[in-house]
Amino acid sequence: MEHKRVVISGIGMVTSHGIGKEQVFSSIVKGTNRIQPIPDSFSGYYQFKSRFYVPFPEFTLSTYGIASKYGKRMQDEDRTALLCALLAIKDAGFPVEKRDTRFAVKELSHSGILLGTGFSGLQTAFHSYCAHVCKEKAVHQYSRIVIPLMMPNSVSAWVSIFFHIKGGAVTMNASCASGTTAIGRAFRLIQNGHYTSILAGGVECLKESTGAIMRGFDVLGALTKSADGSPRPFSKQRSGFLFSEGGGCIIVLEELEHALKRGAPVYAEVVDYRENSDAYSIIQIDPDPVQIIQLLHDLKGERNIDYINTHGTATISNDSAEAKAITSVFGKKEEQPIISATKGILGHTIGASGAIETAITALSINRNIIHASGVEDPLDINLAQHTMNKGITFALSVSYGFGGHNAGIVLKKFHHSKEVKGRRIDNG
Helix, strand or coil, rough: CCCCCCCEEEEEEEEEEECCHEEEEEEHHCCCCCECCCHHHCCCCCCCCCCCCCCCCCCCCCCCCCCHHHCCCCCCHHHHHHHHHHHHHHHHHCCCEEECCEECCCHCCCCCCEEEECCCCCHHHHHHHHHHHHHCCCCCCCCHHHHHHHHHHHHHHHHHHHCCCCCCCCEEEEEECCHHHHHHHHHHHHCCCCCEEEEEEEEEEECCCHHHHHHHHHCCEEEECCCCCCCCCCCCCCCCCCCEEEEEEEEEEHHHHHHHHHCCCCEEEEEEEEEEECCCCCCCCCCCHHHHHHHHHHHCCCCCCCCEECCCCCCHHHHHHHHHHHHHHCCCCHHHHEEECCCCHHHHHHHHHHHHHHHHHHHHHHHHCCCCCCCCCCCCCCEECCCEECCCEEEEEEEEEEEEEEEEEEEECCCCCHHHHCCCCCCC
């Protein structure tokens, strides 16, 4: 069977660094700092070892023409998915029409939706539980719609409902690799001819008023203990990842000819996806990263890789294993591709992280810009010490999650002059 070619034709991002691809990419290229001290309310329940975090992005759906009544029926991850989808659909150039209080996208009516998330509905679940067991002292009310609010499938279901998209709508979980896995599997579905377009990505919301969710990572010793909150990925001074309350990214994956016929923007071509599992630990990365080495080897193939957007959490064990795997596959520092770690700027958005990093990688290819990961005293890998202009033909975006989930995507620069044959196509 002849495989279809697949491209990224739309990007919608909602992060602490802005709403939409332009704000987010510009902020990351500049290395803007959004780190804040944890709220005083967190410390009333537990003494945190990590003292900094990145708050959840603030936005209202009504600003983007979405009726406020929908926001009341959703948690923040659902609202984020809706806004990311709207931004991605518009960015891809699909006509959007208003239909009562919802939108319809005729050209996507039978497309698929495949989104990843790490957790779901925790704030509503916690607050509803407290209201249930502490009736007289309850601070929060028991939510009448607690079940639909905390359903993991709600993020993909709401995108389907709101935009009248009637193909398969699925939410999947692979911990911190959820977004990457969702995009990769969507790529395979289009490549094999099952769809011409899919909305794919990841969303996460770990916001909780008492800090209970952040505490879960803190007690594991996974969070940064640096004096300023900076996680410093791949530095010898690293101590853990920077906790982010979340965000999201949804991209439009589209069969190449379908995109060209529409005159759609093309940010990059997706040319490969691989996944495997460590089969080692529910929390720890395998210090002998045999499976990650295999993943990188398979992704590289015979390609000359120019850039890797790493998982780069800044935990001691993860960075060591990832650096070891990169060296094993690509050779010593001077032989390696340019390497950066977006989590060093954004913090770790768990299920959304892989989708955000895939989009950042696509924009890096499209605009010939690699953001800095400059840290003092780095490990012996080819880490970008400053933002640079560089032509990129092939790039990797990789993710590794709790439970041993490993996933990676290969993106390639799309050359319109070789493909379009006289048709004028915007390069994004």
